[in-house]
Amino acid sequence: MDLSKSNKAEIARAVQEKLQDTNIILVGMMGAGKTTIGKALSVLLNKDFVDSDHEIQSRTGVKIPVIFEIEGEVGFRKRESEALVDLVKKRNMVLATGGGAILSQENRKALRKNGVVIYLRASVNDLYRRTRYDKNRPLLQTKNLLERLNDLHAQRDVYYRETAHIIIDSGKQGVRFLIQKLIHKLISLDFQEINRNHCQNNMQTITVDFATVSEKRSYPIYIGYGILDQVDLLLSHIPQMRVAIISNETVAPLYLGALTAALAKKKITVVPIILPDGEVHKNWQTLNVIFDALLKNHCERNTTVIALGGGVIGDLAGFAASTYLRGVPFIQIPTSLLAQVDSSVGGKTGINHTLGKNMIGAFYQPRMVLTDSATLNTLPDRELYAGLAEVIKYGLIRDPEFFDWLERNMRHLIARDPEILNQAIQRSCENKAEIVAADEKEKGVRALLNLGHTFGHAIENGMGYGVWFHGEAVAAGIVMAAELSLRMKLINDADVARIREIFLQAKLPVIAPKMPPEKYLELMALDKKVESGKTRFILLNRIGEAVMRADISSTVLKEIILTCTSHE
Incomplete structure (x- = not known):
């Protein structure tokens, strides 16, 4: 890729469009070139350049060597972490971090979560050549600089590699050549895969608490990407080694087999109850199909009913659970956006009547909600868009900051960005849970x-x-x-x-x-x-x-x- 004047602007536009509001975060040893490369990238990609060390100096009013002298490395690392907590909240920036920022596990998580992390890797000899006359790096003020660099590199390299999405050798190559290589890697990067991997490792838990004079009840909502097979989350909420899973003809072929297999590994047997799909079937006739299946399979009071599907399945299964044998355990596994952000939370269950929607039902809280946002990958566009109406509702009725965020991120939601979807689901559930x-x-x-x-x-x-x-x-x-x-x-x-x-x-x-x-x-x-x-x-x-x-x-x-x- 040649960044000549003839195509530099075109390439820059292409990369800017792909990266949009994404942060570029540079990590690496002292002398690896983070500031030089960072400034050049920020100009090319039309992003703000931020240096974490400069931010610390701006906050304290003194230079880094003075902080080390007064507070030691421990004090400096604390200030560094505090600065990074605020810095990673920014968007559309190139951030050059200090060489030791990755020593903190929390820092590594925050950096990887909030941008594309690039490890500028350099050999110890190159680092020595670049830093041997530098008097502003407290950790390098030693008689045996080469040995110190070897020790620091051995300690930190594993953390740099763990944190980075991209690793590139800075070596003796010129800035222009390095930028060319970086742009090529950024264009080739699979941002969807990065977000998926992040979501898989960052499950969130929200608790719905009910407190009255006579009792205190609560249940968890687990939100994550690819967590449907984490059946250990279900086990403490299943009192009997037998469950009835209620799904429909659309969802069951996609997810029922995998869920059944995962439960079988825990010695839990499954009674599948497959219903026709659609709001038109949310009625007494379909409800009786559920009751017939529960009775024919001799389901008992400790047989847990699991709803695997969208809002219609959740409402039907919940109403059936609330009335079968005067109430059996109930778990929600919503697979539509509307169900994940609204109908699966709060215990409203019921069916439609020809004279009115949801006019017959009961308040019946689930024991837990397991929300796997990966199930939205198979959701038709029209159903995804329909779910966004309930998401927008929360911003309108009580969360103006969330509404502002939705205005900025709607294109990412439409594009099914897993990280943004998870954030929207979590914020929606937090609002619903509080109410x-x-x-x-x-x-x-x-x-x-x-x-x-x-x-x-x-x-x-x-x-x-x-x-x-x-x-x-x-x-x-x-x-x-x-x-x-x-x-x-x-x-x-x-x-x-x-x-x-x-x-x-x-x-x-x-x-x-x-x-x-x-x-x-x-x-x-x-x-x-x-x-x-x-x-x-x-x-x-x-x-x-x-x-x-x-x-x-x-x-x-x-x-x-x-x-x-x-x-x-």
């Missing part, structure tokens, strides 16, 4: 989770279950709720524009289907939030703050419906 813990049975604040759902459920019912996906209906419903909030003078035009734009970025509908306003009102009157004959709506005081209102006239609602629905 559910505070209001398990939806007596108060939990109702705010229904932003857009009053309109959305009317769309699903009116169009016929399954014609509009739940997330699609919620997206259009949230836009209607935003327009209603604007009409009530709670938010402004700019807020509504942002809300419309983020749903468009997520490839979701912002115009509701055409139905007579009277039909919308009739269906909304069947909403679960109706109280004393009044339909209660979740509206927005601002982006990041929701409120419930019941003082909406039918005249205003009809105007909003006519404004927000298709006129074709």
Whole structure:
């Protein structure tokens, strides 16, 4: 690859597009060329250049040798780690680290997690040649510099190699040649694989806590990439060496076999119950198919029911578990984005009725939730986009910083970037867990989770279950709720524009289907939030703050419906 003037700009644009907001982090021995190479890379890739040693000096107001003299190496390493914690939060930078930054395991994890790490490797002889007259490196102020460099290199090389995504020899090569090699390696790098490997090694656990005067209950939500076969996570929540796994005709061929095999290795037998796929089957008839299978297989009170699938499977399996033998253990393994961020958390279970969505059901908490984001790789695009509606909802009702983050990262979510998806799932579950813990049975604040759902459920019912996906209906419903909030003078035009734009970025509908306003009102009157004959709506005081209102006239609602629905 030649970085001549004729193609330098073209190559730079290609690399910039691939790296986008990615950090480039340089590690290596003192004298390896991190500052020189880092500055050249930052110019070529249009990124900020940051030197961690300069950051430490800026924070303390004194040079590195002075810190070593006063606080010793231990004190300096502490300051270095504190600086790196803040520095890795930045984006679109080239970061040159100190030679000993990788001695801390936490530093190594943070560097590898937050950028592409490049190890600039140099021989001890080259390092000696470059540093022998340098008086500003405290660890090299010794009579036998070559021996000291040998010792430091022997100690640190293994950590550099452990941390790096790319290793390149700096040697005696010129800066221009090194940059050419680096650009070639960066273009060839599989960023998806890097993110997958990181996600696999970074499972997160969120705890849903319920505390009352009489009892304290909790359950974990495990979130990670490729963790479906980690059945050890399930074992403590399975009281009997037998489980019933409820799935559907789409998901079962993909994941049931591997899960069954992993459980078999732990001597756990599986009763598979395979249902037809789709919202249209979320009814009494399908529920009875589950009961028939549980009874025919003599499933007992300690037989755990496991839901393996999306929101429909989770709701059906949970409702069956809550009522079979008056309640059996229940575990959620959600495989759709919507289920992972919303329906699998909080214990709402149920089925649809011809007159209303989710009108028959029970609050029944799972013993645990196992969320493997790798299952999203097989999710059709339309279903992935539908799940994003519930993710966006959390930013709108209570987490404005998350909403801002979603605006910046929506293209990565659409592209199924595993690291970004894991972050979105985790943040969504944290929000849901906090709300559910505070209001398990939806007596108060939990109702705010229904932003857009009053309109959305009317769309699903009116169009016929399954014609509009739940997330699609919620997206259009949230836009209607935003327009209603604007009409009530709670938010402004700019807020509504942002809300419309983020749903468009997520490839979701912002115009509701055409139905007579009277039909919308009739269906909304069947909403679960109706109280004393009044339909209660979740509206927005601002982006990041929701409120419930019941003082909406039918005249205003009809105007909003006519404004927000298709006129074709």
